[in-house]
Amino acid sequence: MAKQYRSLKSEEILKTVAQLYQRVEERFPNSGLVNVTNEVKNIASEAKDLSIKINRPHKLYRTLSIVLICGIVVLFLWILTQLGEVKKLPSTLEFLSFLEAGISSIVFIGAAIFFLGSLETRYKRHLIIKAIHELRSLAHVVDMHQLTKDPESLLLQKNKTKSSPERKLTPYQIHRYLDYCTELLSIVSKIASLYVDEFTDQASLNAVDGLQTLTNGLSRKIWQKLNILTQSFLHQKQFTIQNPSTENPPQNNSTDTDHS
Numbered sequence: 284m285a286k287q288y289r290s291l292k293s294e295e296i297l298k299t300v301a302q303l304y305q306r307v308e309e310r311f312p313n314s315g316l317v318n319v320t321n322e323v324k325n326i327a328s329e330a331k332d333l334s335i336k337i338n339r340p341h342k343l344y345r346t347l348s349i350v351l352i353c354g355i356v357v358l359f360l361w362i363l364t365q366l367g368e369v370k371k372l373p374s375t376l377e378f379l380s381f382l383e384a385g386i387s388s389i390v391f392i393g394a395a396i397f398f399l400g401s402l403e404t405r406y407k408r409h410l411i412i413k414a415i416h417e418l419r420s421l422a423h424v425v426d427m428h429q430l431t432k433d434p435e436s437l438l439l440q441k442n443k444t445k446s447s448p449e450r451k452l453t454p455y456q457i458h459r460y461l462d463y464c465t466e467l468l469s470i471v472s473k474i475a476s477l478y479v480d481e482f483t484d485q486a487s488l489n490a491v492d493g494l495q496t497l498t499n500g501l502s503r504k505i506w507q508k509l510n511i512l513t514q515s516f517l518h519q520k521q522f523t524i525q526n527p528s529t530e531n532p533p534q535n536n537s538t539d540t541d542h543s
Contacts, residue, residue, distance in 0.1 A: 291477050293331035300324045300470050307463050310456070316428055316463060322421060323467055323474075330474045333414060337407050338481045344403035351396045358388055404484055411478045411487045415494050422471050422494070426501045429464045432457050434512035458512055461505050468498040468505075 304320045311317060431450070434457065452460060475491045 291473060291480050293327075293334060293477055296470065296473055296477065297324075297327050297331065300327045303463070303466055303470070310459055311463075316460065319421070319424055319428060320463075320467060322424075323470055326417065326421065327470070327474055330414070330477050333410065334477050334480065337410060337478060341403045341406065344399055344406070348396055348399050351392055351399065355389060355392045355396070358392065407482060408484050408487050411482070411484075412490050414478060415475055415490045418471050418475050419494055419497060422468055422498050422501060425464050425467045425471070426504075429461055429505055429508075432460055432508065434508050434515060454512060458509060461509050461512075465502045465505050465509075468502050472498040 300320070300323055304317070304324050307314075307320045308317050432452070434454075472495045475494045479487050479491050
């Protein structure tokens with residue numbers, strides 16, 4: 284019972300990303316982030332099938348390996364049956380030639396078995412690295428969506444230019460938007476870990492570690508924005524844990540200039 288928490292469950296990842304999709308769609312309908320979240324959901328669904336394919340033995344490669352192993356055994360037995368003919372060889376040179384040919388055949392077939400054994404691993408490694416490449420691109424897409432969600436733009440609204448992006452989100456909405464991006468990056472990382480949950484190829488593990496380093500780095504940048512946003516608006520007493528769209532802030536009827 285306790286071992287159920289020692290490995291990732293593709294069903295739980297799908298459930299998590301599906302719930303995240305609903306949350307993003309409800310808060311930011313018709314936004315680009317909804318489409319990105321939907322793409323993450325699709326990849327998570329594909330990852331379930333791919334992880335099953337990776338963990339399942341490849342019948343063709345396994346069959347070829349077994350056939351070659353049987354070939355080595357048959358060849359070895361044949362060499363044993365020919366040892367009785369060694370005494371009839373007219374010279375020591377012919378004996379050495381016979382022995383060299385037998386050893387070379389065994390080594391050659393053994394190398395072929397090793398090659399086919401690694402061929403299955405390299406084939407699965409190719410599938411994983413291709414999938415990791417898609418996840419890496421998706422992580423950069425998530426990062427692109429959060430680039431313009433700059434908390435400083437809320438504090439320095441007068442410093443806009445003609446080319447400045449249009450910012451309609453409230454501080455609370457920006458906070459939720461950035462938080463959703465960090466969740467997406469975390470899910471992307473978990474999908475990558477799903478591929479190597481039972482496949483312990485070192486090259487594949489290194490590729491997953493590289494993706495996790497990327498997503499962690501992108502998440503740290505977002506958390507810096509979240510920290511700036513929270514600290515700034517807590518300091519100015521304008522940032523609350525409730526959606527500002529439902530609030531009616533009191534009107535300031537004084538003639539003093541607001542420097543906040």
